[in-house]
Amino acid sequence: MESGRSRLIEATRSMLTEQPGRVPSTRELYEAAGVAAPTLYHHFGDKDGLLQAVAEEAFAEYLERKRTVPRTGDLLADFAAGWDMHVGFGVENPALYALMYGRAGHRRSRVARTAEAELRRGLERLADAGLLRMDVDEAVALTTAMAIGCVTRLLYDGGSATGPLAETMCTALMSELTGHAQELGPADHAAALLLARLGSTPGLFTTAEEALLRQWLRTLIEHVTPAQDAREQGAER
Structure with a gap:
């Protein structure tokens, strides 16, 4: 039998997906899960705690997907493939992405820190190869900002993760990070x-x-x- 905790997480994910841009009330969440209010407070403390748990689960799914992206040994191509995966995940999961990089994501969960650490390692590999023309901290901030901005704009316009905007932004990011575009x-x-x-x-x-x-x-x-x-x-x- 599904636990109250699991039911709350699943109900929250469903409601966020069905009503993007709107955060349900605490009462709506526990009623949708078919549990009483004390169950939510017991497992998560409050609604923000529940949203944080959903964000953590989304980050875990993101990491699992990112780790399936094959590495070719070409650091530039591999970094660009990571960008494509990130943008694709965001476009396919708009409600979860907004939660991951919105207010709930700001609590810096363990899996969120792991996701950033993996991005940092990729940039450190570029730096170690002499391909990065800024320090790693600045590169992490720039990459994260451009990725979130790209996904946000694509969701606003209804654009494709593989369309011209995503490709142009990837090229611009690679150019800024390394001094040359992806297409060499x-x-x-x-x-x-x-x-x-x-x-x-x-x-x-x-x-x-x-x-x-x-x-x-x-x-x-x-x-x-x-x-x-x-x-x-x-x-x-």
């Missing part, structure tokens, strides 16, 4: 891939050799594309 030219894409994978085979280079190679690859990423663009523009004249 052949030369700088190859350089970025090699830079991202340096260190994956311990002992291949000495510390000094790896540092020098990193410096050369960063120079290629920063300068090859502008030079190619200039040549292409000259050819068009």
Whole structure:
């Protein structure tokens, strides 16, 4: 038999999904769950505690889904895939997403902190590969703000998680984080891939050799594309 706690969580999720943008009253919640008020107070303390529990459950589902996203070894592509997953989850679960990143989510539950820690680790991998051009704290804040803003706008417009707006915002974020967009030219894409994978085979280079190679690859990423663009523009004249 389903416990009173489970029934309250399920009823709250259902009501939030059926009436997005509206938070039901305490009475509506325990009546929808078919329990008495003391059951809600016993398990959650108050309505905010119940909403927090629903947010925690949503974050747990989010993490489970995020961990199924395959890693390719290409740090830039993997980060972009994480963005796609986040936006897709938000668009598919608008009520839960609003709860996760709204008032209830501000209590910083354990699973919410875990979700942010996983984002931080992804950004730290970019930083360790020499691909991040700001500090990790700033990158976490920027990525979170742009992701929430993107999902919020898509929900407002009824847009698609794979549509032009989501793709444009992902490209803008990658450009701001790394200095170049996700869509790279052949030369700088190859350089970025090699830079991202340096260190994956311990002992291949000495510390000094790896540092020098990193410096050369960063120079290629920063300068090859502008030079190619200039040549292409000259050819068009």
